[in-house]
Amino acid sequence: MRVNKQKLVLVGNGMAGVRTLEELLKIDATLYDITVFGAEPHPNYNRIMLSPVLAGEQTLDEIVLNPWSWYEDNHITVHAGRKVVEVDRVKRIVRAVDAQGDVVEAPYDRLLLCTGSSPFMLPVPGKDLAGVIAYRDIADTLTMIDTARTHRHAVVIGGGLLGLEAANGLMLRGMTVTVVHVNAWLMDRQLDRVAGDLLRKSLEERGLKFRLGAHTQELVGNEDGRVKAIRFKDGSEEMADLVVMAVGIRPNVGLAESMRLHCDRGIVVTDTLQTVTDARIYAVGECAAHRGIAYGLVAPLFEQAKVAANHLAEMGYGRYVGSLTSTKLKVTGIDLFSAGDFMGGEGCEEIVMNDPFGGVYKKLVIKDDKLVGACLYGDTVDGSWYFRLLREGLSVAQIRDQLMFGESIPHDAGQPHA
């Protein structure tokens, strides 16, 4: 074992940070003494699998990615349930407090900030009432599971990916759920209108209710200080014993700002995931802003983790150049996939297929003979193929006519007979 190892401190015991450590350990497990601070009192778990937990399809144990033993096996010091409050960049010390107010300090040579993001809460009257929550972590999930046992009416504000998963889970747990969405169709960040409408129909058939194009005026509480209804700008109301806000996330940059790291939408990082302000400090995941983008999906975080680990391991050749993102909805029985520039636009061409019989809709967006976007509903078998084509950026001119029908079709099937 090497002596006088460098010290690496990770702030944020989530998926981005721990994945970076895993990648680093794969390259060189001897380079650093590693210390991890996590605000949640849990080992690293798969946050994106909270929806199946809510839906009752998986247990919390099943979604743990790195049990405590993993940290131990890799000689990693963990401070779970301890929130980092201060970093002294001059002395290179991280300072955290626990629930009791006890302070823990850790010096670093390299600092990895993976502070993630926080749910955005609509600034409406009543947002602080009891029964109004976000959907972010295990605690929120447990709250929802408990509420479903005792209450009847749930309203989810936000018809995006997370909101729909929350709504589906609550419905499966017996609640009457209304999804309130400000836009004209669901998942408008990932789906076009046709797919969004198909999704709505499918979810309606399962029992969800929707208020699209609805603007929330306020949340109305009862005498106990618990929410009892949601009121819209048009004056109408919907009963609500539980309101889940899933209207977006904000990168957690409070700590970084206090450290006077340059932040703009997130902690601004270079192609090696080092902060532009301090080369000893890295930021990975939802808190980082790379080339102006703070990603909220898991795949880019993993790609960032790989590059950051590469750099931490002093390999020096990894570069992160941004990610193409794709989306899947984790609602059992609903297959949708969205990637790239699925809305098309200037200079883009669309190939569209619609199968009302099979409940399938597919749209591929092509620009300069390259696949630049895809939106699939009902049949996502070819999603990964499209995603590959998208990322590789190869010309699809030769296979364009077969593209819609998937990779399995021999590419010469559609060529004219010689």
Next chain:
Amino acid sequence: MTDTRSTCPYCGVGCGVIIESEGAQITGVRGDPEHPANFGRLCTKGSTLHLTASAAVTMQTRLLQPMQRLQRGSAAASVPWAQALDVAADRFARIIADHGPDAVGFYVSGQLLTEDYYVFNKLAKGLIGTNNLDTNSRLCMSSAVAGYKKTLGSDAPPSCYDDFKDAQCLFIVGSNTAWAHPILFRRIEDARRANPAMKIVVIDPRRTDTCEIADLHLAIQPGTDVMLFHGMLHLMLREGWTQPAYIARHTSGFDALERTVRDCTPDQVAKVCGIEPSALIEATRLFANSPSTLSLYCMGMNQSSSGTAKNAALINLHLATAQIGKPGAGPFSLTGQPNAMGGREVGGMANLLSAHRDLANAGHRAEVAALWGVADVPAAPGKTAIEMFQAAADGEIRALWISCTNPAQSMPDQATVRRALERCEFVVVQEAFATTATCAYADLLLPATTWGEKVGTVTNSERRISRVRPAVPAPGAARHDWSAVADFATRLEARLPRRAPGTLFPYTLDDPAGAQAIWNEHRETTRGRDLDITGLSWALLDTAGPQQWPCPEDQATGPATGPATGRSLGKARLYEDGVFATPDGRARFHNAAYQPVAEARDERFPFSLNTGRLRDQWHGMSRTGTLGRLFGHVPEPLVQMNGQDMARLQLGDGDLVQVSSRRGALVLPVRASTEVGPHQSFIAMHWGEEYLSGQSSSGERIAGVNALTLPVFCPDSKQPELKHAAVRILKAELPWSLLAAAWLPADRLQATREALRALMARFAFASCVPFGAGGALQGGAAERSGVLFRAAAYEAPPAALLMEIEALLGLASDETLRYADVRRGQRRAMRLVRNASNAQEAQLEGFLLAGDTRAEAWIKTLLLDQLPAQSFGRQLLRPGATAPAGVAARGKVVCSCFGVTETAIATTLRSGTGSESERLASLQAGLRCGTNCGSCVPELKRMVRMTASEIASTPVPVAATA
């Protein structure tokens, strides 16, 4: 249910039909077992007549109100009859006053009844004083008329259908009898069966289905008939096969002809006609040496720039060999239309007067004037069909009245015809159907009665007059043609200088008695003429049945006593006494030298284009085109070519070609055919712009097949050469293609087709046809029909146009699977409908393939054969021609009556054994094909011959010898 005896409105065979009706609705049709033309048989077209008179077809296609179009190109608005006829009378009177009687013209039809014709004739020649009255018979029979008159002296086919059974040798010339006159072909088959020694020779550039029955087929080069006949006469003279005694006693002019045919040596004939000298000799031997030789001929002879010479040259052979005036012998012209004969009888042509009188004959003119009670009838010959439209195009004729015919479809050189219709100041179209191309040019549309509604008489090919009786009342405001014309005539009479003391048209309008009065007037004009029918009456026709002319008063036994059905009163056969209808009683040999076709093939236009009939369609298809099932045999327009030519031009079946002549061009798919010889091509005459069109390079709507044909006509008969034009055929480079088809409810089918038809001119090529399945004869399965739209273009049209087509075909539905790649011009839509009884099953109800249409091969089969489609799902949207497993095409329908397909027949044939006739019999017993109307029997025979039995051809295993 009520039964009404009447006749079939299609070809000149003149079959009797019994119309079944309930109230005002025709419900069925069957052959009249007592009618001497058909004895109960009907062909594919005749046996489906009632389906063309369904309420759905009537509501969507018939002209039901008089309509006036105040501005060309705008929609027509309905007007009351009185107003419509006053408008017409005003316009005609004004034009006649300003520009003289020859500034108006009447173009009528061989499908009108004799009574209709008579009134038209009297209107033009008696009242207005113009001979500008001609008919579509000009395109059909006028060469036969001229040929008869030049040789035998009278426009009278001397033979009768009974002669078939007495003939020992049958010469079928320029006639695809098997398709064009199916019931006569049944009688030929009967005669051959009864007399296996009977020899049949077919002379036709095409190897048609009629050749199936032939002992010898002479595939002569187009238009070389005269050379062939002269060569035959040359041989007869050389071999001593003529009948000098008959020639000497009964004919004149043989010497001159003898000199002419001297040069027509077998070698010369073989070279010009493109046949083997041995075949020429054999044909000549059969003709001259058979105990009785009967010639049957039709449009191949008539529609020619030397049509009269062809007819006369054939008649020459009959005269030279005395094959005339005896049972089973004679030159027998088969009439194309149901009443072309009747039209000629009343003189309804530009060069004729009533009862076969000649316009050129002053005595005849005086007779007719006297009969009508007018001072005179005009002497100047009127304009014949082609001349009439040319005159209208030149501004000489300013008003046209078109009745019961569709010149914007059927006349050659459509560019001129359309220019004429556009230039004409006032166009009246009197029609039963609102859907014909000509209707678009009308200022005034007058609704006419049609089959099942009309009252009067018709005369068929064998000079037999049948009564036409109404089974149902006229729909809407439709009126009998004679009634509307007589009504117009009396209104015009009031606006013109007085010609007679009373009215010339004293008929009871809108009452069958009016028609009978007209017929009686016509009968009186025949007194003493070759076609004397003074021995007949409607009452006699009712009791004794249809009768042949002549039947003068003294010949008929007077009013029948007791049941007289089937009694023959008229003359079955003419010239039995060797006395001909010439002043000296001698037949005249016609001496005309062979003239090649008017427009020979050359380097620029290296192919001959021939046109002709299909088995299951009639003329411009305003009636047959309403039935999807009649498109089973030939589903879509195409041009047939010889396979060798196609290989040379690197064309494949189904490729689009541009066929162009000096007059126009048109695009359609090509198909290799063994029927067509090298350097020749064939397009069915039916494909007018109603079914086959597109946009020409100059942006106009393409007028169908007759955009190509030429207006050159025979100098004697004035009949145009529709049977030959020189054309160029090149692959059409139209990379974007479209195919859309859907089943449609009967009450929307016709209207949908009409709406789609309007879109055809938006593409470089487009065709729009119905298709069908099922039917009453197939065990009561429901008759289903749909529409198929095919198009091609240089580039993809705007999506809105495709959406319009989809909407019309019911594809704009929630149940439609779709694929679209706008940039590549690819668009596919499949409408699946779940079975009402089993939701797990679904069928394709309609589809659209645009851009890449190669999937047609199996998608069309799924639709037309109504195969289960639920398992294909999104595979239906796949590009390319390869079908997922499980789609097998049924093939084209051969037997329309029972919907038996080529595939089914071939499958059955492969397992059959025995002789050809045994295999045919077991085929008919097993599948029922060819056992109803029999129209497909020639084709079945061909298939029997061509399809080797697998059982017969399988090598017998040889037992191993150990």
